[in-house]
Amino acid sequence: MGIVISIANHKGGVGKTTTAINLSAGLALSGYKVLVIDSDPQANATFSLGLGKQEKTLYQTLVFQDNISKAIVQSKSVEIVPSSVHLAAFEKNNDVGKEFILQEQLQEIKDLYDFILIDCPPSLGALTVSALTASDYALIVLQPEPLAIQGMTEFVKILRTVKTRMNPDLDILGVLATSYNSRTVLHRELIEFLEKEYGEMIFNTKIRANINLPEAQSMGKDIFDYSPNSAGAEDYEALTKEIISRLTEA
Amino acid sequence: MGIVISIANHKGGVGKTTTAINLSAGLALSGYKVLVIDSDPQANATFSLGLGKQEKTLYQTLVFQDNISKAIVQSKSVEIVPSSVHLAAFEKNNDVGKEFILQEQLQEIKDLYDFILIDCPPSLGALTVSALTASDYALIVLQPEPLAIQGMTEFVKILRTVKTRMNPDLDILGVLATSYNSRTVLHRELIEFLEKEYGEMIFNTKIRANINLPEAQSMGKDIFDYSPNSAGAEDYEALTKEIISRLTEA
Numbered sequence: 111m112g113i114v115i116s117i118a119n120h121k122g123g124v125g126k127t128t129t130a131i132n133l134s135a136g137l138a139l140s141g142y143k144v145l146v147i148d149s150d151p152q153a154n155a156t157f158s159l160g161l162g163k164q165e166k167t168l169y170q171t172l173v174f175q176d177n178i179s180k181a182i183v184q185s186k187s188v189e190i191v192p193s194s195v196h197l198a199a200f201e202k203n204n205d206v207g208k209e210f211i212l213q214e215q216l217q218e219i220k221d222l223y224d225f226i227l228i229d230c231p232p233s234l235g236a237l238t239v240s241a242l243t244a245s246d247y248a249l250i251v252l253q254p255e256p257l258a259i260q261g262m263t264e265f266v267k268i269l270r271t272v273k274t275r276m277n278p279d280l281d282i283l284g285v286l287a288t289s290y291n292s293r294t295v296l297h298r299e300l301i302e303f304l305e306k307e308y309g310e311m312i313f314n315t316k317i318r319a320n321i322n323l324p325e326a327q328s329m330g331k332d333i334f335d336y337s338p339n340s341a342g343a344e345d346y347e348a349l350t351k352e353i354i355s356r357l358t359e360a
Numbered sequence: 361m362g363i364v365i366s367i368a369n370h371k372g373g374v375g376k377t378t379t380a381i382n383l384s385a386g387l388a389l390s391g392y393k394v395l396v397i398d399s400d401p402q403a404n405a406t407f408s409l410g411l412g413k414q415e416k417t418l419y420q421t422l423v424f425q426d427n428i429s430k431a432i433v434q435s436k437s438v439e440i441v442p443s444s445v446h447l448a449a450f451e452k453n454n455d456v457g458k459e460f461i462l463q464e465q466l467q468e469i470k471d472l473y474d475f476i477l478i479d480c481p482p483s484l485g486a487l488t489v490s491a492l493t494a495s496d497y498a499l500i501v502l503q504p505e506p507l508a509i510q511g512m513t514e515f516v517k518i519l520r521t522v523k524t525r526m527n528p529d530l531d532i533l534g535v536l537a538t539s540y541n542s543r544t545v546l547h548r549e550l551i552e553f554l555e556k557e558y559g560e561m562i563f564n565t566k567i568r569a570n571i572n573l574p575e576a577q578s579m580g581k582d583i584f585d586y587s588p589n590s591a592g593a594e595d596y597e598a599l600t601k602e603i604i605s606r607l608t609e610a
C-alpha cells in the first residue's frame with residue numbers, strides 16, 4: 111500500500127507525537143506493516159517507543175543522504191527511523207532542493223510498508239516541508255483551544271503551497287481534536303465551530319484527555335500495551351478504524 | 361530596572377505564551393512598566409492580547425533592522441512588540457551575527473521599562489537564541505510530563521552554550537511547572553523528581569490546570585481581567601510575587 115501520512119501542525123504540544131505513536135500501534139494491531147519516521151530533533155517519538163540515543167538516525171539520511179534503510183530499527187510492533195538532536199542542522203543547511211530528499215528516499219522503501227507515519231516538529235521549516243513533500247496525506251492534529259485553532263488557518267495555507275509547488279498528490283486526511291474534555295464549555299463550543307467550518311474534514315473520533323497517554327510515554331510503551339482498557343486506547347482504536355475506512359473508501 | 365526575561369522551552373505547548381501574557385499583566389498590576397516582545401511567528405501572544413495583524417512588528421526589527429520603538433504598541437496594561445508570520449524569515453536568512461540584533465536594539469530602550477518579557481517559539485533556532493542573547497534571565501516553562509522533562513536537559517545545554525559564547529550575563533530565573541493537576545499521580549511524581557533534580561530552581565508556585573486560562577485567550581484578555589477570582593489568576597499572582605522577591609533578593 112505504501113501510504114505516507116504526515117502528522118502535523120506548527121502549534122506546539124497538540125498531540126502530534128502521541129498520535130504518531132498510538133495510531134502506528136493501532137494500525138500494527140490491525141495487521142498492517144508500519145514505519146514511523148521521527149522527523150523532530152526533540153526525538154519525542156523515539157523516546158516514547160522506549161529507544162535511547164541511536165547512532166543511525168534520520169539525520170544522516172537528510173543531511174548526508176545515507177540510505178534511509180540503514181537507520182530503520184524494530185521497536186515492538188512497528189519499525190522506526192529514529193531522530194536525534196543533530197537533525198536541527200537540516201533546518202539550517204543550504205543544500206539546494208533538500209526538501210525532496212525524503213520523498214526520493216521513501217520511493218525506494220514505500221512498498222515494503224502499508225503505512226509510513228511521519229512525526230513532525232512544531233514549526234514550518236524544512237523538516238515539516240520535507241515531510242509534507244514526501245506524503246500522500248497530512249493529518250492535522252489540534253486541541254480545541256483558541257490558539258491551536260487560530261494556527262490552523264495558517265497551517266492550511268502552507269499545505270496548499272506545498273501541494274501547488276512541490277507535491278500535487280498531497281491531500282488532507284483529516285483534522286483530529288485531541289486532549290478533548292467534553293465537560294468544558296470552551297472545548298464543546300470550539301468543536302462545534304470546527305465542525306461547522308471544516309465539516310467532514312474533522313474526524314468523528316475525538317481523543318479525550320486521558321492521563322494514561324503521558325503515563326504510557328513515561329514507560330516507553332504505546333497505549334494498547336500500557337493500558338488497553340483506558341479511554342486513550344479506546345479512542346486511538348476508534349481513530350485507527352475511522353482512518354482505515356476513510357482510506358479504503360477513497 | 362530594565363530586566364529582560366526570555367520565557368522559553370523548545371517543547372511545544374507547555375504554556376510559554378500563557379505565562380508571558382499573564383506574568384506581564386501581573387507585573388503591570390504590581391505597578392511595574394512592562395514590555396512584551398512576541399518573538400514567535402505564530403504570534404500567539406499578539407493574538408492573546410487582543411491585537412489583530414499589525415503592520416509594524418518584530419519582523420522589520422530583526423530582518424531589516426528598523427528601530428524597535430516603531431513597532432511598540434500599547435495593549436491594555438502593557439506595551440508589546442507584536443509578531444507576524446513573516447518573522448519566520450529570520451530563522452532562515454544568512455545575516456551574519458543576526459543573533460545580536462535584538463540585544464543591540466534593546467540597549468536603546470531597556471531603561472524605559474522595569475521588565476521586558478520575550479515570548480519564544482518552540483524551537484532552538486535563531487529566534488530563541490537571539491532572545492536568550494538579549495536576556496538577563498531565562499524562565500523555563502514545562503508541564504510535569506515525561507516528554508517536557510526529557511526536553512529540559514537538552515534545553516539547559518543550549519542555555520549554557522549561549523552563556524559561554526554569546527551572553528555571559530544569562531542566568532536561569534527558575535523553572536515553572538504549568539498545567540499542574542495535583543490529583544494525577546504522574547504529575548505529583550514528576551514534580552517530586554524535578555524538585556530533587558533541580559532543587560531551588562523550581563518555583564514554589566505551580567500553575568494549576570485551569571480552563572479560565574484558554575478562555576481568557578479566546579477573549580483576547582489576561583486572566584486578571586477575564587476571571588480575577590480563578591485559580592489561574594491566583595497562581596499567576598503568586599508567581600508574580602515570587603519572581604519579584606527572587607529578583608529583589610538577588
Ligand SMILES: Nc1ncnc2c1ncn2[C@@H]1O[C@H](COP(=O)(O)OP(=O)(O)OP(=O)(O)O)[C@@H](O)[C@H]1O
Nearest residue numbers: 122123124125126127128232289319320324372505
Ligand atoms: N489525549 C491526551 N490526554 C492527556 N495528555 C495528552 C493527550 N495527548 C497528548 N497528551 C500529553 O500532552 C503532551 C504533549 O503531547 P505531544 O508531545 O504528543 O504533542 P506534540 O504536538 O507532539 O508536541 P510538540 O509540538 O512539542 O512536538 C505530552 O506530555 C502528552 O503525553
Ligand SMILES: Nc1ncnc2c1ncn2[C@@H]1O[C@H](COP(=O)(O)OP(=O)(O)OP(=O)(O)O)[C@@H](O)[C@H]1O
Nearest residue numbers: 122255372373374375376377378482539569570574
Ligand atoms: N495552566 C493551564 N491550564 C489550562 N490550560 C492551559 C494552561 N496553560 C496553558 N494552557 C493552554 O494550553 C495551550 C498551550 O499553551 P501555550 O500556547 O501558552 O503554550 P506554548 O508553550 O506557548 O505553546 P507553543 O510551543 O506553541 O508556543 C493553550 O491553549 C493554553 O490556553
Ligand SMILES: [Mg+2]
Nearest residue numbers: 126127150154
Ligand atoms: Mg511532538
Ligand SMILES: [Mg+2]
Nearest residue numbers: 376377400404
Ligand atoms: Mg507560545
